[in-house]
Amino acid sequence: xxxxxxLIKHKYGNYGLLTYVELELVLxxxxxxxxxxxxxxxxxxxxxxxxxxxxxxxxxxxxxLVVLVIKNIAFGTGQDFFDGTIITFLQMKGRKKVFLSLYxxxxxxxxVIFILTTMTTFxxxxxxxxxxxxxxxxxxxxxxxxxxxxxxxxxxxxxxAFFISIVILLLFxxxxxxxxxxxxxxYLTMMILxxxxxxxxxxxxxxxxx
Amino acid sequence: xxxxxxxxLTKRFGDxxxxxxxxxxxxxxxxxxxxxxxxxxxxxxxxxxSGLIKRTSGEIKVLGEDPWKSQKLPRMLSVILDKPYLPQFxxxxxxxKEATSEFDxxxxxxxxxxxxxxxxxxLKSKIKDxxxxxxxxxxxxxxxxxxxxxIVADEPTANLDVASRFEVYNIFLKLREKMHTTILxxxxxxxELIAISTHILGINNGxxxxxGEISKMIRKDLLEEFYITVxxxxxxxxxxxxxxVEVYGNQLKVRGNLVNIVxxxxxxxxxxxxxxxSILDKSVQGEVGWV
Numbered sequence: 001x002x003x004x005x006x007l008i009k010h011k012y013g014n015y016g017l018l019t020y021v022e023l024e025l026v027l028x029x030x031x032x033x034x035x036x037x038x039x040x041x042x043x044x045x046x047x048x049x050x051x052x053x054x055x056x057x058x059x060x061x062x063x064x065l066v067v068l069v070i071k072n073i074a075f076g077t078g079q080d081f082f083d084g085t086i087i088t089f090l091q092m093k094g095r096k097k098v099f100l101s102l103y104x105x106x107x108x109x110x111x112v113i114f115i116l117t118t119m120t121t122f123x124x125x126x127x128x129x130x131x132x133x134x135x136x137x138x139x140x141x142x143x144x145x146x147x148x149x150x151x152x153x154x155x156x157x158x159x160x161a162f163f164i165s166i167v168i169l170l171l172f173x174x175x176x177x178x179x180x181x182x183x184x185x186x187y188l189t190m191m192i193l194x195x196x197x198x199x200x201x202x203x204x205x206x207x208x209x210x
Numbered sequence: 211x212x213x214x215x216x217x218x219l220t221k222r223f224g225d226x227x228x229x230x231x232x233x234x235x236x237x238x239x240x241x242x243x244x245x246x247x248x249x250x251x252x253x254x255x256x257x258x259x260s261g262l263i264k265r266t267s268g269e270i271k272v273l274g275e276d277p278w279k280s281q282k283l284p285r286m287l288s289v290i291l292d293k294p295y296l297p298q299f300x301x302x303x304x305x306x307k308e309a310t311s312e313f314d315x316x317x318x319x320x321x322x323x324x325x326x327x328x329x330x331x332x333l334k335s336k337i338k339d340x341x342x343x344x345x346x347x348x349x350x351x352x353x354x355x356x357x358x359x360x361i362v363a364d365e366p367t368a369n370l371d372v373a374s375r376f377e378v379y380n381i382f383l384k385l386r387e388k389m390h391t392t393i394l395x396x397x398x399x400x401x402e403l404i405a406i407s408t409h410i411l412g413i414n415n416g417x418x419x420x421x422g423e424i425s426k427m428i429r430k431d432l433l434e435e436f437y438i439t440v441x442x443x444x445x446x447x448x449x450x451x452x453x454x455v456e457v458y459g460n461q462l463k464v465r466g467n468l469v470n471i472v473x474x475x476x477x478x479x480x481x482x483x484x485x486x487x488s489i490l491d492k493s494v495q496g497e498v499g500w501v
Contacts, residue, residue, distance in 0.1 A: 088296050088297060
């Protein structure tokens, strides 16, 4: 656990993952409160309008979370490439395990924390939503995070990686908007794309010179 | 037994060829000084050996593994660079604890290294708050915790004061003695490495100019040439009239028997601050073609 612990301390500071738990709790509470302003008398999604509203809110919240994660990838891992800190991690394990550990700390852990805090919030707020929101959210989240990973490995520069990742995110928002926020339903395609991007970023990481 | 074997190793950065077909082998338990002028290709070679950059062509095996592809090598090989690379916002203690846990090493051994390099007072300090020299020492401790079979050190003492340099060299010597560790150290100050190196690998302009035992490349004609720093240059020059003397500031370049030269100066009240034999620098410069 040495490498993962080191990465968590390095990426999330003194308070570790607690920082993310708090932040993501705010986002999931925000999701319920936001829905409540549209439909103050119900906490159930039963018709198209309610589903549309929920998808819209979920997409916005997911994108906010993705910005936070992109910041972590670009300014965290990107900076590690830029100043050579990555060598510390490459001294501890092979490239395969270092990549997986970085991906877990940068992407998987915040993603899982969001699912857990959101499910807890939904439960406590008696908010009845089908669990299909999870693959929908994950497909967008993993797609954009993996894209940011590729950009970061290719550029090896924190600011450049952040700006290009944000441009990709805005393009995605444009496409999603033009589709009435229905991309969340294309989760199978998005998941396949995310896996392709993840594999591509792994091979790029294996081939990157430090 | 060879632990590193390179055959026709080449590295190109775009149109620039940094290494031209290097072939050599490094013996287990040796301390090899990788020497050459700035831009000779020393760092590129060491980074290829460490698996940090990929060769363009040729072959290299480190402990039987291709360093670029190997997943096992990071546990057996340590890299120390001239620029410290540890996470800046962690404390020295955190870095050392996590490294100890990762490598299943003994924490008391890590602490003994910390003590040996006078880092005990910095354990609670964040890496970012340390001086470059202290960061370098922490980097050295981090690299040694796993008891590596090979240490690749690119100008490891570049940011250290004289006392610290010798502390680091002593640790290297102890490691070699106890664990039979193979060490590659690069420096463009060859004389600094004479005390600890057993072998030399000289590169110039990406071309391998010399590889072999240090004793075999020493120029015998330079055995009696010394640089002596004194407090009174004029008096020293007048005392050493019978020798060939050249003056460089407070330093004299003298050829002759050292015992006689020192006696002549000391007996006549000239204080000597420093004596250095230029034999390795000159020999290396001659072999490597580095003027």
